[in-house]
Amino acid sequence: MLSAEDLYSESFYLANNPDVELAVEAGIIESGFEHFIETGQFQVRQPTPLYDEFYYLATNPDVAQAVNSGAMASGFQHFINAGQFEGRDPSILFNTAFYLEEYPFLEPAVLAGDVTAIEHFVKFGQFADFRPSPVYNPDYYLARNPDVAANVARGEVTGIEHYLEIGAAQGRDFSPFLEPDGSNFPNRVASGDTTQTGTTLMARSTVAGPLTFETATDPNFTNIVSSVTTIALDPTLPSQVSLSGLTPGTQYFYRVTNARGESDLGSFRTPEPPGIRGGLRFGATGDGQGELMPHVAVGNVPERNLDFFVELGNSISADTESPDVPGVQQAASWEEFRTKHNEIYSPRLDFNPWGNLRASTSVFSTWNDRELTENFAGGTAPALSPQTPGLFGMGGGFVNDTPVFEAALEAFSDYNPRRREVYGETGDPRTAGEEELYRAVTFGDDAAAFLLDVRSFRDAPLPQVSEAAPQQQIDGFLAASFDRNRTMLGSAQLERLRGDLLASEAAGLTWKFIFSPVPMQNLGIPGAADRWEGYAAERGEILKFIDENDIDNVVFVSAGLDGTVVNNLTYQERFGGRQIPVDAMEITVGPVAVQEDLGDGLTGAPLGPATVANTPEDVLTREAKAVYDSLETRSLRDELIRDVLDSRLVALGYDPVGLQGSGIDVREVIPAPYVAVHTFGWTEFVVDENTRELLVTTYGVEPYSQIDVETVPAQVIGRQPEVVSQFLVAPELF
Template sequence: MRAFVLSALSGLALTGGALADLPNGVAAGETTTSSSLLWARSTVAGNVNFEVSTDPTFTNIIATQSRTVTDPLQPVKSGIAGLSSNTKYYYRATDASGAVAAGTFKTARASGTGSFRLGVSGDWRGELAPFVSLRNAASRDLDMWMSLGDTIYGDVASPALPIPQAQTLNDYRIKHDEIYTERFGLNVLRELRASTSTMATIDDHEVTNDFAGGATIGSDPRFTGPTNALINSSTLYNNGVQAFQDYHPMEHRVYSGTGDARFDGRPDLYRTQRHGNTAQVFSLDARSFRDVGLPAVADPTNPAQIAGYVASSFTPGRTMLGNTQLNRVKQDLLASQSSGTIWKFVMVPEPIQNLGVLNASDRFEGYSAERNDLLRFIDQNNIDNVVFISADIHGTLVNNLTYNNGPFQPQIQSGAFEISVGSGAYSAPFGPTVAGLAAQLNLPGALPLNTYLGLPGSQQEAYVQGLINAQIAPLGYDTLGLQGSGIPAQLLSGTWTATNSFGWTEFDIDPSTQALTVTTWGVPWYTEQALLSNPAAIAGLQPQIVQQFVVQAVPAPGVAGMLSVAGLLAIRRRRR
């Protein structure tokens, strides 16, 4: 049946006129138990007609809406309501030229438990399209796809916009159009977005590298405007974020009435979506409201400098999320636990796991007081089965999450863990980047980069793990992996890292046991030069499993009601 559905949708996408008039296809997002927001971009002025059906052949059309295209770079969106929960729908867009593109989505489960399958990646650059590392995601029957930041690189030249920094709204729109446009005969992201409901958030490159939206314009010469105004009110920020919202099936929401000057009148990118009692997804904006990052450690081998950096990261009041958003996710997590939701997936564009002081200023590690406050809240409120999912570092690393009450104080288990995902396509990935940095800094035991690149894959991963563990173990942090953490996890394939490939990660909840299987798919990483030299070879790459592990829900479904109070307390204590 699934093969028939995909075939029907593929056929529809190519009928009625040149698909070039709908070059980015269609997408659906903001999907709830009863509604969804449909998206399309046509290069032809005139009406785009959206139709929604309960079958892939569109014999039972239940809704029709029309939107008008006036600017070929500005997509149109249409909200559909009155849908049934836990139901697959099919939709298509027909533009004024007669071009048709079709897609499908599934509404969320209203209550109870069942299966849930989520796909996540981030960090793909236009010059490395067509993103073959993601090519199997559309066929994985996902309930939801998450684009976890750095969905464009507005500050890097690419074929569609060969300038070093996007400036205007149209510049940024061109960058988004580029990643959903066919290249070398493939359009992987277009197919992926047509296959399921999507969610997205920004990191920095949707605007410019490492920006801090809660800092003043005067602190960063890349932004213009009143020097005491915040970066999240600047023209460059607004152009980047508007284009991001334009090119995703998401509502343009704005904060109001918070009483917080960082937030009121600013874009509201925070989202949460509940899927019955099985799962809830929380998507955070870690860029728009953050304070400026700490100065980097000049000598990462100097214990005094390291100690000073760690102490500074605990400065009270320093924020990455902003107080309004931090309190929002806390209360939503608490409500999720109280409502009986089993798995909580928290999307954070940058890692919350500790990786050492190198480049920590851009991660939660550079905002330790706020990081520990959030993890402490999760622990002390007994919020179970929290999985943080991050991107940005261009590799997959898994670790349990601990917190402490001050610099160099004992670490406390939060019960949560994190996996970083991707990159979809960023050259070079985490492994070669870290290996090269270690050689450059002449860290103890560092290998020349060429020696590292010549190692078998398993030895490359072991070497990278050794480098990271050497940074975090002296600070009292748990080494990479979930072993010995109290989290009931079992590694099935690969290791606890996957840092030498491009790819994405799948989160699959078993409908009966609610166990979570985490699978990272990948292809060998490649450079732009390799792609241009032999596009057919790169286009032929097929994702393979590079890492897989399973985590049991705590407590297991059906067990909580049978446990005594003493038994429940015993489970809580084991994670502390």
């Protein structure tokens, strides 16, 4: 068995208890261990990084009751005498189930009583660099502590051995899920999926034990309308609670309190009920990377007093390496995906823009490809989907039934406050029984919002062709996109969207906002295979449905383009057919922060510079690229990119960018607002409660790279969002 002395760490105890260290040096007591056994354990002093009395009592209420009643001297004594044999965990740093799952050869000996899991780790495992818990990440520890990495490389010590003996006492950072000197709510708090009468609240506490969610109608919490307590056990996993019975059109405040009495605060507003026009204010963005945290582009969102905010996917970049998952080019496990999500909602450089945003308003979230891997298609066979080599395997069935898909979706759901809903028996094997991310919510008589899942059920994309390819090849690609047997949404989701659109029009709602992680508008050949253009038959089916059913004031709000481009929407019923206009427009939003190697190393890469770098020179000449490089203002560069986009569109018989001549009643508040592709940012939508006009404002900051974050952090933090596009649209009213 593991004795108290085996588990105890003298160096850790003395470093954390200077009074004891002085007593030992003065010869008053023989050792720190003597002090701990005789006094320290009853004062709840921690004997080792591997044992935490507070954690042990919080996660074992039977032991806590025995200690509180005097039947047992301390939790530590219980763990040594009984708990280790019962497989109880002594702290967040040692997880018995995880240890045995990681090293299954130990299980027979543990079951036979020959050794306990913690005993094996203390006596053997730490010296073999075995991981004791999912909280401890050896690659992260070494990346954060290069001096330790050098010692490990020389074979002098293992990473976990160093942490237990030295690093813990020095307060070294060993996990991306913890803040050694920061908040025990590192992601802050969040609300999501808010309806007229309900919401989902979320918080991740690094303190084990009861976690209480209180909701009130005033910021002082004198009128508490709900109090729900759950138990937080896993510091890497947010806790979520669902509330119902709320009042429509009401501002709520909520407080989350952990077992140590520490709290964090948030607020949300329930939508107005039918028959009320109270106006509406919301924001949206998409496309970010953990490498570029903190995402300063959304830093001003809390001050905008929004009703809700939409995260339109690519909130993480699972297929690029980021600081919290060093050495991992492609996340493949639940743990890696969760770490990626946690990275986005945790502070960096002492700033947590996403945490602050989520605490300030309710969020609606969907996912896109980079939550798993670039361009993946959930509704096709693994062998047919784009993927990092070997990620999905080559088996049968659908990508959305593979273990890595399930792990990515589970991590996404863990870190987004949302109801867990599933499709029933749909008659389509790609959707039946699968998780449903689609959402439809109404906001009084002002608007309806429809949130699409464009990844989980889509068919494999067509092979992408170059815009410099022969016209015959381009025509073949466009013709193939009209295959009516191909889908992006899946039939079940498509039918829900149709029914909800009809209901919103019948109810007299002014605006219908359809949120899509990929653009609906025509943008030309580059990247078309992954956008709605690559699924032209279903795209046309949706737009034709809107047109033929006289569904007015439809606005697609889309991400996935890495810039703001505004256009009216048209469709064709077949390849080469005429363009049919629809009473609808699209505004693309974001990116919040993306980087790419455009030829001279990684750089901030919104649509503008990425277009210039990636367009073939027989389409955009070297001289034209030189002109672009010489332009001194953002507006001039936007204008040149608009010319590039228009040349692509006109060549294919599509409408050029913008709303002019579309029949949509628009007023430009800022000149040339239809292209803003040289900033990181987000877009705000405001529906006036009296005129019902829609004011669209895009905020942006100058792009930056990971190198900038690492070398000139003050310059990154100092970027303040400013208005880069703004226009006003009047609705059609009858």
